[in-house]
Amino acid sequence: MRELSYADAINEALKMAMKEDERVVLLGEDIGCYGGIFQVTKGLQQEFGEDRVVDTPISEAGFVGGCVGAALTGMRPVAELMFIDFSTACMDAIFNQMAKMHYMFGGQGSVPMVVRMNVGAGRCAAAQHSQSFHSIFMHMPGLYVAIPSTPYDAKGLMLESIRNNNPVIFVEHKKLYIEKGPVPEESYTVPFGKADIKREGKDVTIVATHAMVGRSLKAAEKLAKEGIEVEIVDPRTLVPLDKETIFESVKKTGRLLVADEDYKTCGIAAEIAALAAEEIIQYLKAPVARVCSPDTPVPFSPQLEQVYIPEVKDLVPAVQNLMQYS
Amino acid sequence: MRELSYADAINEALKMAMKEDERVVLLGEDIGCYGGIFQVTKGLQQEFGEDRVVDTPISEAGFVGGCVGAALTGMRPVAELMFIDFSTACMDAIFNQMAKMHYMFGGQGSVPMVVRMNVGAGRCAAAQHSQSFHSIFMHMPGLYVAIPSTPYDAKGLMLESIRNNNPVIFVEHKKLYIEKGPVPEESYTVPFGKADIKREGKDVTIVATHAMVGRSLKAAEKLAKEGIEVEIVDPRTLVPLDKETIFESVKKTGRLLVADEDYKTCGIAAEIAALAAEEIIQYLKAPVARVCSPDTPVPFSPQLEQVYIPEVKDLVPAVQNLMQYS
Amino acid sequence: MEISKEKLIELYTTMMKCRQFEERIVDLYARGQVPGLAHLYIGQEAVAAGVCGNLNDDDYITSTHRGHGHVVAKGADLNRMMAELFGKKIGFCKGKGGSMHIADMSLGILGANGIAGGGLPIAVGAGWSAKWRGTDQVTACFFGDAASNNGTFHESLNLAALHKLPVIFICENNQFGISVCQTKHQAITDISIRSTSYGMPGVTIDGNDVVAVYETTAKAVKRARIGEGPTLIECKTYRWRGHHEGDPNLGSRYRDKKDIDAWKLKCPIERLAKDMVKNRKATKKALEAIEKDVLKQMDDAVAFAKEADFPAIEEMYEDVYVKEGV
């Protein structure tokens, strides 16, 4: 099948959505002639014009809040935040307006909008341009959270996100933008709340998100050589979360490792570990393991950042340790 | 011993800190002649003047960010956010500046400041004035998080927070403000990272925060009548977290319930459950239980809100269920 | 511009409705019959009436924590409003929103808002939406003097002016943000001058003169409808009650009773009544008849609200997300 990069897959989804639905507009900083800092919106302003692909001022609270008002009144805006780090500048619009309106208004009105942002360290961009804290959006009721790990999922989840009638936080991963993979030409959606088994195995379940999926696949290859068969479950959306698929896998393997690049404490891995401890603890042969970013800001120096990033180097020993239990 | 309300205990701590250290200043909305929306700063502007107790404009990003600059340059500011809900308006100052500077600057400079805010539903104030999402501050590295459950702890933790050289998120609970308890007249501190056993018991460990401590004590009385002895551990600070005391208790009881008013998913209860599943799973006789706010916005109608709030009604059956396992 | 007799009667009736609605709340609140917070509009009626007197049913408004008057003036059903304040299922928000979140999508009422300054970006989005959809709808955005210090004011007015959006920014300068008087929250007297920072026209008017408000808004609405962009209108006025019901002695902590009395002499309703009678636009009798009729409507609304049912517990969990395929 035709291969596209993760960035181009999202670009294609945005283009298709804009073609099929006039209500879809894009807002963000430098998404126009610049094509977005990571080139995700490349060519879209040329194709759809400055009215539908809007270069905004540095006013995250203004334009993300603006998207809320636009969505409430019949549009389907897609906002780009250059980095998840800057979502702090529009957190009121996200937490208190976008996430709550449908509920606060007693089911009146809907807020069909998407806020795109990216996570992930590895570009020596230091503590304010490298964070992953997508778990806070999983934490806040009223938001859907999509976390594509492949170009295929990226296109399908984006199309679903735009068509969905709820507000969606669409979390991309910087290090995946240039990764290529098969992507169908036609329009398709990846449903929310359906995890994908990226690898089958009987010994250990790794619930992996974003770049941790690829890293887990690499680790699995190494571990396979030792005769350890890892199963990799990619939730694809954090909200709704496909607990069933995760639990089925853990019931089979009896061992759970959660791999996510967010900070460890109160992160996604904490939630999935807690769900297991609450609902299927009797199936666990071993402690639950978490492989996440450490609880420190992201350091600049390449030497430190390479160690900081949760990688194969961390996954392999963690899995080996789980295999001590039976 | 003399009794004070939780609000007055914090007020006394602020007053003592301002008397002993000129660098301590208070900033917030309506904290002056009004005394703060919950009367926590009552009388302080009259005593210390308008320069040291500053009524700010509605500019959370400006004055909390201002506190960061003041703290960096030799002051010890204490900011009040009227509700935790409004921390969304200054999230950049908290997440990207206050929490990271000491690290980003390689250990240069410090940010000795306190941001006060309150959580808790129960006043029919609806979805934007009743939230509890303090876990996001536990999630972000670089912040200390204090969560007093009694007037005694409130005074001692506030004095420690102001003297501490790190940024502290001081999370108060609305429903506790008028609760009275013994508070020594003199100055004292409650150390960070030292949990307090609020009740001893052999059957079930409840790790409880804020108002959940009092609610757990009530539940414990009921359960005692059934012969179930609950141990209640109050962490008092979420960061640093006293894992040891929590673990010791769980090792003794073999049963863990975490009671916190934050939203359930990715909350404090998730983290503590995950830590148990990671580090002491072999001691667990039963699944871990979480009693939290449901994953919905806070409803206005008193009828719904009463059910919404995690209370004795939720704690008792949850504990009884844990007792099914042995 | 000569205002028709019918329009004057309409403005009078609207103001009377706003006034009487709030006076009911004063009474009900004092008797503990309405839960939660109530920020009353008494004294500012000319602003809501004069502005909304220019709007069509399909025009939008964004409102504030002090929103009853705006919602009434835009034409919302009094029974369902009152029912919402009682937390009843038949209320506009099914009892889940309450005073600070009343919305009626069918009348373009995009919600009261608990966040001071929270409505401005939403208004920008609604205006943008009308421009994208090619309608001539305008959006009236109400906010207070103190909210004009929130960063959202800045970002919103800049965006609206830059894109010539059909938004009318109505600053109700009642000279206080809770207890903080204007001189303590900003170093300017006329907030309308802030329009120059965005290249937008701005004007300051007597907010207790409903005719002035009506005529000034008419011009702004005309500009907006033909694509000439936004206007900032500052209406100087005063609130007669405390910040919210329960604010001790009508705010005596921070203001002088004399000021309240002085402003009561400038009552916008009596003022219009006098003029109408003097200019033979209406007879005292006719106006008294209107007052009686409105009184009756309030009796009905209260009766309606009292009889109505509370929402069922299960409803707490509904409306967090839009049911798909809806």
Added chain:
Amino acid sequence: MEISKEKLIELYTTMMKCRQFEERIVDLYARGQVPGLAHLYIGQEAVAAGVCGNLNDDDYITSTHRGHGHVVAKGADLNRMMAELFGKKIGFCKGKGGSMHIADMSLGILGANGIAGGGLPIAVGAGWSAKWRGTDQVTACFFGDAASNNGTFHESLNLAALHKLPVIFICENNQFGISVCQTKHQAITDISIRSTSYGMPGVTIDGNDVVAVYETTAKAVKRARIGEGPTLIECKTYRWRGHHEGDPNLGSRYRDKKDIDAWKLKCPIERLAKDMVKNRKATKKALEAIEKDVLKQMDDAVAFAKEADFPAIEEMYEDVYVKEGV
């Protein structure tokens, strides 16, 4: 005001340092020897030099993502700066901050900042701090034209004017926010007019005329030191390089090479050199000697940085919190 010959030489030397430092980065970056993002200051040197030429060592500055020039002009050690850009332990931030977070507390450099507009509240706090501590320290706050649309601009200038804080707000209007030209991010031409919204003096000057910047800042600093409050100074200038190194063809996606060439003719350094020689303040020879000397300093800095060690891995976990009792 007649500027002394010595001061002119100093300004020239400072500008030359700023220029040469950045030209080194261009070269090192092209050869892949410095990691991460680098936003260069070339073309804007007159602003940093003219402003900082008025500051004492104990005065403060807050800087931006484009901060090298500000930091050099405030007098930071070039070796440790260069080492930081290389991610070395001896760098100002122990290699943990990098280009966007260089700070030197000993010189009142409160940090470059990765958040556009993030520095303004911090500057307000530093100014407030000086006022509280009763010193005559002033704070110079650098930010760009595009950052003037962030809500933090509004809240910060309002607070500074309201409390007459000793802060000089320096807006470097280089006419672009990354790819978005001023006409696309705000509907005004002179950003200095925004000062009127806060009751603060504002002035627009030629930012490539170091003498004008020096003299205008001198007046503002004088006002600030004697408690007359803040000033907004807009400096019109232009950046010669792309937004960051790696921005294709110096930003050809969004601007015309002709404009760059036109602005190069207005080089602030050559301009001062010409004037000085013409007015017999310095000989060509003397200026060439300075250039040579600065060149040498850069050679040394690069050599120093290259030889220095990277931080040890354990250091990644240090400095998240201040060690107490320190």
